[in-house]
Amino acid sequence: DSGVTQTPKHLITATGQRVTLRCSPRSGDLSVYWYQQSLDQGLQFLIQYYNGEERAKGNILERFSAQQFPDLHSELNLSSLELGDSALYFCASSVGSMGDRINTEAFFGQGTRLTVV
Amino acid sequence: DAKTTQPTSMDCAEGRAANLPCNHSTISGNEYVYWYRQIHSQGPQYIIHGLKNNETNEMASLIITEDRKSSTLILPHATLRDTAVYYCIVRVYTGGGNKLTFGTGTQLKVEL
Numbered sequence: 695d696s697g698v699t700q701t702p703k704h705l706i707t708a709t710g711q712r713v714t715l716r717c718s719p720r721s722g723d724l725s726v727y728w729y730q731q732s733l734d735q736g737l738q739f740l741i742q743y744y745n746g747e748e749r750a751k752g753n754i755l756e757r758f759s760a761q762q763f764p765d766l767h768s769e770l771n772l773s774s775l776e777l778g779d780s781a782l783y784f785c786a787s788s789v790g791s792m793g794d795r796i797n798t799e800a801f802f803g804q805g806t807r808l809t810v811v
Numbered sequence: 812d813a814k815t816t817q818p819t820s821m822d823c824a825e826g827r828a829a830n831l832p833c834n835h836s837t838i839s840g841n842e843y844v845y846w847y848r849q850i851h852s853q854g855p856q857y858i859i860h861g862l863k864n865n866e867t868n869e870m871a872s873l874i875i876t877e878d879r880k881s882s883t884l885i886l887p888h889a890t891l892r893d894t895a896v897y898y899c900i901v902r903v904y905t906g907g908g909n910k911l912t913f914g915t916g917t918q919l920k921v922e923l
Binding site for chain 1: 845849852853854855856857860898911912913914915
């Protein structure tokens with residue numbers, strides 16, 4: 695158990711809908727990262743937050759957004775869903791921003807499997 | 812981030828050492844080498860990381876060549892549970908936001 699909690703574990707929804715994925719980082723971790731893993735793309739970095747502020751952005755679609763709340767949990771919002779958005783969505787957390795010289799490792803949750811039908 | 816090259820797949824007999832190579836010939840002086848693994852659609856699991864010196868922990872050893880252009884992850888006594896995709900990642904310190912850029916990794920299959 696990595697200590698990172700993601701809910702829900704599975705989600706089935708229709709095209710055009712909007713969903714929210716939730717992530718609770720490990721206790722004490724300030725950074726949260728979101729990744730998408732689909733069959734043909736591998737693990738793709740979406741976005742990173744550090745202590746409530748956006749720190750890095752990957753190839754995140756405009757239909758997707760995220761935020762990190764004062765209690766440090768994070769939510770990934772996916773809207774106008776398309777069939778191609780079906781994937782595993784992982785959240786990871788680390789103590790620092792991973793830009794720190796400490797270079798702490800990131801711990802991943804077990805993911806949310808999103809199926810868009 | 813520096814690009815890494817790993818073999819697509821490897822096999823290893825249970826109980827033997829698994830040596831997983833990674834080339835990162837364009838690595839810069841401040842870039843760390845990280846290893847993660849992913850067991851069948853579970854969340855990636857951190858294994859080990861290093862900068863210059865060889866590192867060892869309870870899971871594995873990391874051997875980094877003197878020129879830092881390649882590294883090897885060693886699982887000393889592989890078990891069936893070590894069957895997974897292993898990712899070698901080069902991580903740079905930028906002072907700001909960061910990410911781990913995963914490649915395609917090496918599918919390690921441990922067999923009896």
